[in-house]
Amino acid sequence: MTGGGGLSFRRGDLTAIGAVLLCALALGLVLWARAAGTDRVVARVYQEGKLVGELPLDREASLTLTGAYTNTITVRDGQVAVTYADCPGADCVHSGWVSAAGRAVVCLPNRVEIRLTGAPDVDAVVG
C-alpha cells in the first residue's frame, strides 16, 4: 500500500540490515588494519583543536583540563579514559578505557578530543 512501507518485516529488510552491518564491518576492518603494526601508542589530547598534551600509554599519567567544563584524563595499564567530567551527558566517561591506535575519546561540550596514534607521527589522515 505505501511503497517501501509494508508494515510487516520482509526479506528485503534483511538486505538493508546486512548492508548496514557490512559497512560497519568493512570500516571497522579498515580502521583496525591501520592501527595494526603500531606498538607504542600515544594519546594526544586536543582542546579547541589545539594540542594540549601527549600521554604515552606505557606510562601512568593524569591530566586535568578546564574549559567550559572540567575533564580528567587518566592513563593506566596501557589504556586511557576520561575518568571525570562535569559536563551534562558525560559521554566521554561512558566511552570507557581505550587503547588501540586510531580510536578516539571525545568530550564535545568541552571540545576535548583524545586521539590515539601510533608513535611517533603516523596520523597522515589528519592533515
Next chain:
Amino acid sequence: MKAKALALCAVLVALALGLSYLERFLPLQIAVPLPGVKLGLANIVTLMALYFLGTRPAVTILGLRCFLGSLFGGGLSALAFSLTGGLLALGTMTLARRIPALSVYGVSVLGAAAHNLGQICAAMVLLGSVYVISYLPFLLAVSVLTGLATGAASSASFRALLAAGQRPIPTQEVSYAGNPR
C-alpha cells in the same frame, strides 16, 4: 483542511520533542557505552510525518523539533548534531521508502544508520578531525538494533493510524493503485 494539517504538524512536533525528552531517561548508555547512542524515538515521528503527510511537512517538523530541542538544552552544537543527523536520516528514508522490497522496518534501520553517519560527520566538522570516525562501526551496528526497535513502534502506530482511517501519502514515482495491501 489546511488548519487540520497545521494542527497535525504542531502535534507531531510536540510528540517528537516529548519523545526525545523521554529517551534521556532510558539508560541505554549503560548498556552501550558510546557517545551519541540513543533509541531515536523521535525518528518514529519523522517516519510518521513522511508516510502520512509527505516530505515537506516532515522536513518542517524535523527542523522545528531540532530547533526547539536545542533551546531546551544542548545549545548550538546540539542543533548542528540533530539537524545533520535528522536531515540525512530523512533524506535516506524518503529514498528508501521508494524501494518496494523494504517494509517500515528496513526504512527505519537505514534511517537510523544515516542518522549516526550524519552525527559523526557533524562531529568531524566541529572538531576538525577525522578520528571520531572510529566510533562509526560501533554506532552503525547499534543502529540496526535501535532502527528495528523504532521500526516496530512505527509499524504498530501506522496500523493504528490506518485503522483510524488515515491514508498514507503515496510515493511519487511508484503507484500502488489496485494493490490490496
